[in-house]
Amino acid sequence: MERYSFGKKAVAVVLHQLFFISMIMGFFTMDFFARNENMQYTAVYGGICLVCLIGSFLLLAYLTKASGRVSETGTEISLWGIDRVYGEVLTVLFGIAIWLIFRTVFRANVENFSLAGLLLVAGTVGYVLDTIFLLYYLSIVRRIKKGILFTQTGCYHLMIWIRKLLHVKQDVFFSTEEAMELQKLIQAVEEIADGDTEICLNVNEFHGQNLALAEAINRIGEGMKAAIASNTKSERMKADLITNVSHDLKTPLTSIVNYVDLLKREELENERAKSYIKIIEEKAWRLKQLTEDLVEASKISSGNIKLDMQKIDFVELLYQTGGEFDERFEARGLTIVTKLPNEPVFILADGRQLYRAIENLYTNAAKYALENTRVYVELVKEEELAVFTIKNVAKAPLEMVYEEGGNELAERFVRGESSRTTEGSGLGLSIARDLSVLMGAAFEVQAEAELFIVRIAFKMA
Amino acid sequence: MTILVCDDEKEIVDAIEIYLQQEGYDIKKAYDGEEALEALKQGGIDLMIIDVMMPKLDGIRATLQARKESSIPIIILSAKTEDVDKIIGLNVGADDYVTKPFNPLELVARVKSQLRRYSMMVQSQVAFANVYEVGGLCIDDDLKKVTVDGEEVKLTPIEYNILFLLVKNKGKVYSINQIYEEIWNEEAIGVDNTVAVHIRHIREKIEINPKEPRYLKVVWGVGYKIEG
Numbered sequence: 283m284e285r286y287s288f289g290k291k292a293v294a295v296v297l298h299q300l301f302f303i304s305m306i307m308g309f310f311t312m313d314f315f316a317r318n319e320n321m322q323y324t325a326v327y328g329g330i331c332l333v334c335l336i337g338s339f340l341l342l343a344y345l346t347k348a349s350g351r352v353s354e355t356g357t358e359i360s361l362w363g364i365d366r367v368y369g370e371v372l373t374v375l376f377g378i379a380i381w382l383i384f385r386t387v388f389r390a391n392v393e394n395f396s397l398a399g400l401l402l403v404a405g406t407v408g409y410v411l412d413t414i415f416l417l418y419y420l421s422i423v424r425r426i427k428k429g430i431l432f433t434q435t436g437c438y439h440l441m442i443w444i445r446k447l448l449h450v451k452q453d454v455f456f457s458t459e460e461a462m463e464l465q466k467l468i469q470a471v472e473e474i475a476d477g478d479t480e481i482c483l484n485v486n487e488f489h490g491q492n493l494a495l496a497e498a499i500n501r502i503g504e505g506m507k508a509a510i511a512s513n514t515k516s517e518r519m520k521a522d523l524i525t526n527v528s529h530d531l532k533t534p535l536t537s538i539v540n541y542v543d544l545l546k547r548e549e550l551e552n553e554r555a556k557s558y559i560k561i562i563e564e565k566a567w568r569l570k571q572l573t574e575d576l577v578e579a580s581k582i583s584s585g586n587i588k589l590d591m592q593k594i595d596f597v598e599l600l601y602q603t604g605g606e607f608d609e610r611f612e613a614r615g616l617t618i619v620t621k622l623p624n625e626p627v628f629i630l631a632d633g634r635q636l637y638r639a640i641e642n643l644y645t646n647a648a649k650y651a652l653e654n655t656r657v658y659v660e661l662v663k664e665e666e667l668a669v670f671t672i673k674n675v676a677k678a679p680l681e682m683v684y685e686e687g688g689n690e691l692a693e694r695f696v697r698g699e700s701s702r703t704t705e706g707s708g709l710g711l712s713i714a715r716d717l718s719v720l721m722g723a724a725f726e727v728q729a730e731a732e733l734f735i736v737r738i739a740f741k742m743a
Numbered sequence: 744m745t746i747l748v749c750d751d752e753k754e755i756v757d758a759i760e761i762y763l764q765q766e767g768y769d770i771k772k773a774y775d776g777e778e779a780l781e782a783l784k785q786g787g788i789d790l791m792i793i794d795v796m797m798p799k800l801d802g803i804r805a806t807l808q809a810r811k812e813s814s815i816p817i818i819i820l821s822a823k824t825e826d827v828d829k830i831i832g833l834n835v836g837a838d839d840y841v842t843k844p845f846n847p848l849e850l851v852a853r854v855k856s857q858l859r860r861y862s863m864m865v866q867s868q869v870a871f872a873n874v875y876e877v878g879g880l881c882i883d884d885d886l887k888k889v890t891v892d893g894e895e896v897k898l899t900p901i902e903y904n905i906l907f908l909l910v911k912n913k914g915k916v917y918s919i920n921q922i923y924e925e926i927w928n929e930e931a932i933g934v935d936n937t938v939a940v941h942i943r944h945i946r947e948k949i950e951i952n953p954k955e956p957r958y959l960k961v962v963w964g965v966g967y968k969i970e971g
Contacts, residue, residue: 449943531823533752536844540758544848570844574824594964601919602961605939620935633963 291348298341305334306408310400313453317393345416351425359428364421369435375419383411436493463492479507495541517584524580524650528573535573538566575709582716587635591723594633595626596661596668603637604659607644615654616647616674622661627738631721639717640670642710643736647674652732663742670738676729711736744858747782749802749900750794750820759792762847763854776800780808788815790858792850795821796868803835810836813914818858820845839913852951859892875910880949880958882910891949902945906937909959909969918966942967 308331315323350359387407395403425431432438466483473481481503488496542563550556580613581587600622611618647657651674660675711727717726720740728735746768748759749831751754753774760770771788773779775797782788786817791809795802806817819832821844829840839853858877873884879892887903889896904926909917920931920937946953 309926499928529822530765533755534841536822537752537754537758539844540755540762540847544758544761566844577824592964595918598966599964601936602939602942602963604936605941605943608936608940629964631964633965637961637963 291345294341294344294348295416298338298345298416299409301334301338301341301602303405303408305338306411307401307404308334309399310404314397314400317535321736340356344420346418346423348526349420350427350736352702361424361695362421362427364417364423365428365651366434368439369425369431372418372421372437376414379414383407388441413426458726460489460492462489463496466494467495467499470496474499474503474506479503508574518586519581521584521586523579527556528577531573532570535566535570539563542566572709575713579709579713579716582713582720585720587720589632589635591630591632591721593628594631594636596629596670596740597622597625597627599633599636599640599660600670601663603640603644606641607648608630610648611657614648614651616651617656618659620659622659623663627661627663628743629668630743631723631740635721639714642714643672646710647672650676650734664739666742668742669741671735673733673735677733679731713739714738744789744852745763745769745771745787747771747773747779747788747791747793748791749776749779749797749805751775751797752794755794758847759850762851766855768854772903774889776802776805776808783813788813790816790854791819792817792818792854794818794821795828799911803831806832806837816861818850818853818857820850826873830887849952856892856951859894863893875907875913877910877913877958880910880969882907889949896948898945898948902941902948903940906945906959906969908947908965913969916962916966921966 308327312324312327312331315321315327331667352358352360390403422431425434466487470481470483481499483495483496483500483726485496485500527551542559546559546563600620604618604620651657654674658671660671662669662671714736715725715727722741724737726737726739726741728737746763748756748763748770749772750756750759756774760772763770768778773782777800779791779793779801781842783791783884793802793805800808802819802821806819809817811966816838817836818839818841819837820841820843821828821832824842826963832840838857841850841853857881858892863879875882875884882888888900889903889906897942905922908922908925917925922938923931924930942959943953946956946959949958958969959966962968
């Protein structure tokens with residue numbers, strides 16, 4: 283963009299002033315000769331006067347176009363200090379200045395002046411007049427261009443101020459008692475809508491229909507409080523029930539595990555019996571895992587869990603997790619490809635719970651990934667987020683169940699079809715999701731045919 | 744050595760009896776907290792294994808009572824797996840907490856470990872300059888020997904160095920990078936799982952249950968430390 287050189291506009295201003303002064307001087311000279319009845323000179327100076335008038339208009343046109351513009355082609359407008367003065371004030375000042383000049387000129391006894399004196403007066407008046415006119419006119423031009431002609435005025439600001447005053451004091455100045463009561467009712471309803479169930483209106487403050495409304499609002503508050511309390515209670519009772527049932531399940535399970543182990547130690551000749559015992563043993567331990575996962579999942583989903591949120595390094599946690607799983611992946615011929623940043627990535631989380639979430643995802647991969655494939659683990663910084671991704675190829679095509687009206691996976695108990703007979707409870711994914719969400723992270727599962735992807739995004743601390 | 748086993752489920756007591764008899768221990772049996780306290784009073788018991796949820800007197804209260812008169816090792820056996828339950832159990836004076844269903848071998852290992860520690864505590868120990876002790880974990884840096892409850896553990900040189908670093912600075916948390924720089928004397932650039940794998944191997948050697956370590960703790964997202 284080519285900037286306007288200051289010189290160009292300055293030259294235009296000076297030229298304009300020269301033309302203008304010349305015109306004024308020409309006018310007075312013409313007038314002088316007209317009074318002396320020298321018609322030949324009158325015509326000549328009249329012509330000069332006309333030419334100067336045209337020239338000054340042309341230059342004014344140029345200045346009108348260029349004023350305020352920063353560059354020749356751009357639309358940016360820069361304002362002068364004078365443009366910040368309220369419009370009315372500027373106009374009044376301009377008017378006074380013009381009035382003073384004209385009064386001076388008309389009071390002077392022009393007829394008695396010599397030609398030289400006349401020219402001196404005309405030149406001075408012309409210069410002062412033109413300068414004041416240009417300042418005022420160009421300021422108005424810039425205001426129009428910037429769109430502040432009407433807003434940069436005293437009247438406008440006064441109006442805004444009054445409106446603000448009226449708005450704030452509306453209730454106090456203009457409300458009747460009834461309207462005030464209504465205002466309180468509206469406020470109470472809004473608070474209930476925002477989830478505040480503690481609302482309790484003093485019914486003595488209300489009258490007539492407003493009284494009935496106030497009583498109804500109080501009842502809504504109480505009803506909601508009761509509903510929430512009973513919901514919380516039933517959630518907790520559900521979690522407690524699951525915990526108690528699982529305790530009761532564990533006692534017989536302990537005996538099963540112990541006596542199967544003792545049976546194993548007996549010298550059995552029968553190979554088939556041995557293989558049956560092995561199956562019972564495996565299933566008993568799986569049952570144990572199931573009951574523990576069930577307690578865990580119900581506790582987490584009912585929010586019955588305390589979080590110890592600390593600033594921790596996600597990279598360190600993933601290396602630690604990698605160390606725990608190293609041989610479990612190797613045992614199934616899985617190669618884990620880890621891509622982590624070289625510097626710490628700090629997030630706010632409960633380290634133990636985050637490990638449990640990640641552990642569940644790694645366990646899933648170790649169990650359900652196709653043998654001799656790669657498992658990709660990645661941590662990427664995306665603006666303010668630390669995004670963890672784990673990808674693996676599943677043994678069997680994944681069976682997806684979609685919740686009504688949404689594309690979110692109903693993860694609980696859902697696994698690939700063929701894995702139903704293998705170890706694991708299928709609760710792992712749900713536990714990982716609930717824990718992540720509890721810690722404020724975004725959790726996303728994606729499955730395309732055999733490719734299984736989980737993404738967890740934490741805000742960086 | 745005589746061990747008192749107390750659980751309201753008779754089959755569980757019987758099974759434990761079989762396992763411990765195979766290891767050469769004598770067994771006394773009780774089926775509720777009151778019976779257990781009764782048996783303790785009669786004397787001659789070296790260790791008690793006690794269930795929590797029992798009729799008449801539960802395991803927590805029984806342990807609290809038992810601690811008033813006896814300092815023998817007590818192992819709580821419970822179906823409650825929550826942290827709170829473990830903390831309560833250890834706070835009332837139990838020495839160890841095993842969750843049901845338990846791995847019989849693990850229970851036997853814990854019994855042995857508790858008995859060794861107890862007898863070591865009774866024997867007066869001579870403290871040497873280069874011997875570091877954390878609970879039942881003991882490192883003799885002159886002999887480069889590591890023992891857990893008096894039993895020697897074989898570590899590789901790198902495993903030894905890592906464990907020694909952590910034991911010497913008991914309670915301090917070391918990140919993977921810090922451990923790498925201390926042990927390998929190299930700047931840690933683009934390290935991988937190496938340190939974490941060594942740590943797991945150490946845990947498998949010194950801990951009875953590596954998944955619930957007593958000494959070498961993982962501080963997730965921060966590092967590793969030895970807890971006394």
